[in-house]
Amino acid sequence: xxxxxxxxxxxxxxxxxxxxxxxxxxxxxxxxxxxxxxxxxxxxxxxxxxxxxxxxxxxxxxxxxxxxxxxxxxxxxxxxxxxxxxxxxxxxxxxxxxxxxxxxxxxxxxxxxxxxxxxxxxxxxxxxxxxxxxxxxxxxxxxxxxxxxxxxxxxxxxxxxxxxxxxxxxxxxxxxxxxxxxxxxxxxxxxxxxxxxxxxxxxxxxxxxxxxxxxxxxxxxxxxxxxxxxxxxxxxxxxxxxxxxxxxxxxxxxxxxxxxxxxxxxxxxxxxxxxxxxxxxxxxxxxxxxxxxxxxxxxxxxx
Amino acid sequence: xxxxxxxxxxxxxxxxxxxxxxxxxxxxxxxxxxxxxxxxxxxxxxxxxxxxxxxxxxxxxxxxxxxxxxxxxxxxxxxxxxxxxxxxxxxxxxxxxxxxxxxxxxxxxxxxxxxxxxxxxxxxxxxxxxxxxxxxxxxxxxxxxxxxxxxxxxxxxxxxxxxxxxxxxxxxxxxxxxxxxxxxxxxxxxxxxxxxxxxxxxxxxxxxxxxxxxxxxxxxxxxxxxxxxxxxxxxxxxxxxxxxxxxxxxxxxxxxxxxxxxxxxxxxxxxxxxxxxxxxxxxxxxxxxxxxxxxxxxxxxxxxxxxxxxxxxxxxxxxxxxx
Numbered sequence: 079x080x081x082x083x084x085x086x087x088x089x090x091x092x093x094x095x096x097x098x099x100x101x102x103x104x105x106x107x108x109x110x111x112x113x114x115x116x117x118x119x120x121x122x123x124x125x126x127x128x129x130x131x132x133x134x135x136x137x138x139x140x141x142x143x144x145x146x147x148x149x150x151x152x153x154x155x156x157x158x159x160x161x162x163x164x165x166x167x168x169x170x171x172x173x174x175x176x177x178x179x180x181x182x183x184x185x186x187x188x189x190x191x192x193x194x195x196x197x198x199x200x201x202x203x204x205x206x207x208x209x210x211x212x213x214x215x216x217x218x219x220x221x222x223x224x225x226x227x228x229x230x231x232x233x234x235x236x237x238x239x240x241x242x243x244x245x246x247x248x249x250x251x252x253x254x255x256x257x258x259x260x261x262x263x264x265x266x267x268x269x270x271x272x273x274x275x276x277x278x279x280x281x282x283x284x285x286x287x288x289x290x291x292x293x294x295x296x297x298x299x300x301x302x303x304x305x306x307x308x309x310x311x312x313x314x315x316x317x318x319x320x321x322x323x324x325x326x327x328x329x330x331x332x333x334x335x336x337x338x339x340x341x342x343x344x345x346x347x348x349x350x351x352x353x354x355x356x357x358x359x360x361x362x363x364x365x366x367x368x369x370x371x372x373x374x375x376x377x378x379x380x381x
Numbered sequence: 382x383x384x385x386x387x388x389x390x391x392x393x394x395x396x397x398x399x400x401x402x403x404x405x406x407x408x409x410x411x412x413x414x415x416x417x418x419x420x421x422x423x424x425x426x427x428x429x430x431x432x433x434x435x436x437x438x439x440x441x442x443x444x445x446x447x448x449x450x451x452x453x454x455x456x457x458x459x460x461x462x463x464x465x466x467x468x469x470x471x472x473x474x475x476x477x478x479x480x481x482x483x484x485x486x487x488x489x490x491x492x493x494x495x496x497x498x499x500x501x502x503x504x505x506x507x508x509x510x511x512x513x514x515x516x517x518x519x520x521x522x523x524x525x526x527x528x529x530x531x532x533x534x535x536x537x538x539x540x541x542x543x544x545x546x547x548x549x550x551x552x553x554x555x556x557x558x559x560x561x562x563x564x565x566x567x568x569x570x571x572x573x574x575x576x577x578x579x580x581x582x583x584x585x586x587x588x589x590x591x592x593x594x595x596x597x598x599x600x601x602x603x604x605x606x607x608x609x610x611x612x613x614x615x616x617x618x619x620x621x622x623x624x625x626x627x628x629x630x631x632x633x634x635x636x637x638x639x640x641x642x643x644x645x646x647x648x649x650x651x652x653x654x655x656x657x658x659x660x661x662x663x664x665x666x667x668x669x670x671x672x673x674x675x676x677x678x679x680x681x682x683x684x685x686x687x688x689x690x691x692x693x694x695x696x697x698x699x700x701x702x703x704x
Binding site for chain 1: 602603699
């Protein structure tokens with residue numbers, strides 16, 4: 079039974095999955111990250127947030143980035159967006175080096191960041207207007223994008239009148255309206271309740287299937303990463319480095335029934351092992367030792 | 382379990398019903414008015430003086446004269462001991478605290494009384510003059526202060542270049558510049574407007590810069606990832622983003638401008654409502670003085686309520702305005 083050369087489950091790809099990955103890798107690279115590094119000067123000396131991060135993402139690939147807290151995944155996506163400058167290496171989008179934020183990379187933030195003074199429609203029109211499009215044309219396009227995310231009836235309400243899930247749909251429509259090549263998503267569903275999050279995941283896959291877009295998606299939810307991604311970039315902390323780039327063997331189209339499939343379970347186990355390795359040195363939390371005393375009747379058991 | 386119930390009048394931080402709000406709002410005016418009425422009309426509360434109705438045998442008493450109660454009692458004892466005609470009088474408050482009905486009457490008569498001299502001004506003309514001084518002072522201050530505040534709140538470089546000096550300058554009392562302003566700008570309205578500008582501008586820049594800094598940075602980042610240029614970031618994100626808060630700041634600052642009005646109007650030739658107040662005080666017409674002070678209060682509160690109502694119409698997306 080115990081085969082010493084056993085191939086771990088997460089590496090076993092079925093024939094259609096392997097063929098899909100071959101097609102994916104044959105597509106032109108859309109995002110190239112080369113030896114990316116980021117160091118901060120802090121009062122306690124220099125802190126390395128990212129060190130020598132390199133990976134390539136192909137056109138219309140869906141990449142998820144996961145890692146323990148403090149691994150610099152937010153820093154990474156902010157550098158990709160151009161909101162922060164790296165201290166080493168370079169980022170190429172479609173072969174061109176990134177210098178500052180630009181309309182070729184849309185971004186969806188966890189905190190929605192819709193403009194509260196604009197109606198839903200005007201929020202979606204914002205990027206188009208900023209890039210010089212006329213009002214009438216921008217409005218027509220904005221309504222199309224709102225229709226795509228299912229919010230056309232809410233075109234003329236203000237963001238504060240929407241639920242969290244609806245706000246995030248508007249934010250996605252707003253980012254997509256600019257026709258970016260890459261959609262950067264920084265834990266976009268982190269603030270949503272479980273049910274809404276599941277709906278949004280399915281919806282996002284729908285959008286991705288139908289729009290020419292490459293998605294870089296940051297999450298700390300491992301199931302979410304497996305459900306969404308083609309490949310998962312696993313970072314490790316202190317300093318933030320690429321631990322491994324996992325090809326998700328779960329076939330597409332994805333559905334919630336796959337959560338118990340062997341590929342899914344194997345990948346999940348692998349990610350768990352990577353993100354939560356066996357504790358070797360006590361971290362801060364390990365010093366917290368609850369001392370439980372019995373404060374109720376000895377015979378009054380609840381379990 | 383006993384403890385705090387979050388019902389009833391004294392629930393902590395609980396929103397009141399609209400009717401309750403109105404009732405309490407009116408009550409906030411009725412309570413001081415009631416105190417004033419009690420002090421004025423209930424004889425044994427305070428009334429430290431006696432208003433002479435009959436001088437009797439006291440040679441220096443005259444009808445309508447106010448003397449301290451101790452003096453009156455003293456003279457009454459003397460008259461009684463000497464079996465002379467007794468003086469008579471009623472308890473009264475000092476001349477500087479007129480009763481509510483007197484102030485109310487003054488409120489009306491102040492407008493109907495013609496000016497004492499031919500080229501004098503009516504009260505409504507004085508008031509209008511004051512309103513104009515405030516208006517221009519505030520407009521000039523805002524024309525400089527609002528753009529400067531927004532720019533300083535956006536770019537740290539400009540903020541640092543300006544703020545330490547402005548922090549210093551705002552401690553300099555505006556009235557101290559009165560004589561200087563008269564020397565520079567003459568004796569008419571210009572130095573008065575300048576005093577209001579000096580009193581308002583420096584606070585205004587600091588407050589508005591601070592408000593601008595409170596704009597959620599994520600909104601600026603989102604705009605940048607949507608391809609917004611640096612200049613458009615200012616005009617299309619910062620300005621509309623801070624507008625409701627800026628409007629609220631301006632309302633508060635307008636109130637501050639009013640507090641500088643009295644000193645401003647004393648500079649150069651005395652004018653406006655201040656001139657009226659000082660004149661009336663000189664002749665001890667304190668009912669008129671109170672009436673004039675209240676007019677300032679009514680104009681101030683009235684404008685603020687009107688601006689608040691306008692703000693709700695202007696910024697339908699703003700949810701903090703409904704305080």
